[in-house]
Amino acid sequence: MGITKKVTVLAAGLGLVTLSACGSSGDDAGTGSGGPKTVTLVSHNSWAASKDVVAAFEKQSGYKVQVLEDGDAGQAVNKAILTKDNPQGDVFFGVDNTLLSRALDNGLFQPYRAKGSDRIRPEYRVDEDKHRVTPVDTGDICVNYDKQWFSEHDLTPPKTYDDLIKPAYKNLLVTENASTSSPGLGFLLGTAAKYGDGDTSRSGGTGSGGGWQEYWKKLKANGVKVVDGWEQAYNEEFSGSAGGRQAKGDRPLVVSYASSPPAEVIYADPRPDTAPTGVAEGTCFRQVEYAGLLSNAKNPEGGKALLDFLIGKTFQEDMPLNMFVHPVRDDARLPEEFTKFGPQAKAPQTMDPAKIADNRDRWVKAWTSLVLK
DSSP states (O other): OOOOOOHHHHHTTOOSEEOOTTOOSOGGGSSSSSSOEEEEEEEOTTOOOOHHHHHHHHHHHOEEEEEEEOSSHHHHHHHHHHTTTSOSSSEEEEEETTTHHHHHHTTOEEOOOOTTGGGBOGGGOOOTTTOOOEEEEEEEEEEEEEHHHHHHTTOOOOOBHHHHTSGGGTTOEEEEOTTTOHHHHHHHHHHHHHHOSSOGGGOOSTTTSSSHHHHHHHHHHTTOEEESSHHHIIIIIBTTSHHHHHTTOOBSEEEEETTHHHHHHHTSSSOOSSOSEEEEEEEEEEEEEEEEEETTOSOHHHHHHHHHHHHSHHHHHHSTTTTOOEEOBTTOOOOHHHHHHOOOOSSOBOOOHHHHHHHHHHHHHHHIIIIIO
16 A cells, blocks of 8 residues: 555564565475474565564464565565566565556466455455455555645645646645556556546546646646655655655655554654644545465465465454554454544545556556656
8 A cells, every 4th residue: 555654663663574675485484494484475665563463473373474575565566576486475465456457467476265355345355256365455545735834835735636736736746656656656546537538528627638648737737746656755755744844845745645644643752633734635546455375485374374364353453553554354443543533535536456457557658758758
């Protein structure tokens, strides 16, 4: 989503087994081995959950949860498609609305309607006729800024896409590769939603001219830096993150999430009164993440139980302070410290999944040629 983000800190507290990249559901995935039954979750490397919440599921269901973290969301989805005939696990979590059609068109999932899915907010529901995926969380991909850097340089942080191409912000932004990274692709789709596909009558802003392509030409000329994934962009290149400060990152603008600022507060020691980073709300794109039962899963019954768990109220209310995403259940409560430092964008860019499916590959190919070559 994936969406955020203190992966190194969180991983130590999971209380779960993380498998190697060549792992599988294991010999004890079925019910006849005599050992503990295992259900394997394949995910991007931003998965996190409270130890006691997972332990309660394991006790109630009788399944031991194993987690295989497989890189950035884009990389994880591509690998899952390549291994679909002999999948690495039973459930995949982390395919989002930017990549959903690719997963469905390649037969990655088998149908299952998770218990509790009737509590999912209608605006996040998809594939209602087949139920191959279950919405799990939502969040906004947005440009984040380093408050201290902008204060020290007596410069107002950018607020919109148009601001990012102004000379004042030259060589300040780092983003992720749209062909390999979910937030990178989300940022590209946000600009396409804002400026259109070369139709100047729909441009909606001074930065477009000829649609999103013209906008990216100007962004490239203004010194945008592109790296492979979120981890590198946020924890190494961005000057405002805890990791970026340690790595001496020199970019005060980064494509990340609207929920990244509360993570910077909650995992700081001591905690600051205000978040050290801010969000340019005029640069946001709404992301929704889904989970599904993998085709050819070795333990489909365990996978179904895990999907029920992911959409259950307990897990939904556990997510905000672990993965820093918003629940999709209409009755899930948000922690006060999460809403205080990480409110959702008021008017994010959105795009119909069908339009993403029709244009994504063409846009990514054009973006790669335009920005990386």
